[in-house]
Amino acid sequence: MSEPISALNHASHEGIAKVEECGLQGMITLRGDLSDKVLIKAVKDATGQKMPGQREANVKGETGVCWMSPDELLVLVPYAEVESKLADMTNALSGVHALAVNVSDARAVFRVSGAHAREVLGKLAPVDLAADAFQPGEIRRSRLAQVAGAFWMDDEETFRVVCFRSAADYVYNLLKVAVQPGSEVGVY
Incomplete structure (x- = not known):
């Protein structure tokens, strides 16, 4: 491979x-209701950062979260961790109307x-x-x-x-x- x-x-x-x-930068596009407490917790767990407000980027090094639109975030994680962070996020968001996709590559x-x-x-x-x-x-x-x-x-x-x-x-x-x-x- x-x-x-x-x-x-x-x-x-x-x-x-x-x-x-x-x-290489790990990137996850996350779509959903940005005020949903489950989604907010999933973002915090993945990045350690708080939910950004409109047009905000809470980024430290390779990790962070960027507001992209009223229902979209760009979640940044180290490239080597993107698959595990995405799996954790997907599990945390089960039952919530949201979509998380690895867009790193x-x-x-x-x-x-x-x-x-x-x-x-x-x-x-x-x-x-x-x-x-x-x-x-x-x-x-x-x-x-x-x-x-x-x-x-x-x-x-x-x-x-x-x-x-x-x-x-x-x-x-x-x-x-x-x-x-x-x-x-x-x-x-």
């Missing part, structure tokens, strides 16, 4: 910010870091990324030029970007262009 590999095998590029493909994750990280993402997504409008712990689903994506800030200078694995090369190349030296816009 072959070993899993990430979409771009840890590719990285540096310019006005650093872009890195993060490697269908997604790619990038890190954009540095003093100009806001500018880099601002070139690609129609989102106000000013410091007073977008803070660590917030998430947005948006467009990254021509493809769907989501991103959140781990800290003041670090974003994590998630896209479909099939668009990983496209997103990586977009990010590489957006970090070219001399491409600073000076907005953020």
Whole structure:
């Protein structure tokens, strides 16, 4: 049996910010009533994190939970633990109207870091990324030029970007262009 590999095998590029493909990340899409106590407990048990509010990302390292829509979460766990966490979650949610699916191998994750990280993402997504409008712990689903994506800030200078694995090369190349030296816009 072959070993899993990430979409771009840890590719990285540096310019006005650093872009890195993060490697394998365990991800579970969870759909259901986000106010259901059983679902809230299943999320807490899987991640150790509280249920996020609208457009919030409660993420520490490889583990966390991101609000994706009024009935959808993205649950993050270490890649090696995704199957056991999914099984635990499925068992905990038996009898509850919910759906939990492992989407780890269908997604790619990038890190954009540095003093100009806001500018880099601002070139690609129609989102106000000013410091007073977008803070660590917030998430947005948006467009990254021509493809769907989501991103959140781990800290003041670090974003994590998630896209479909099939668009990983496209997103990586977009990010590489957006970090070219001399491409600073000076907005953020």
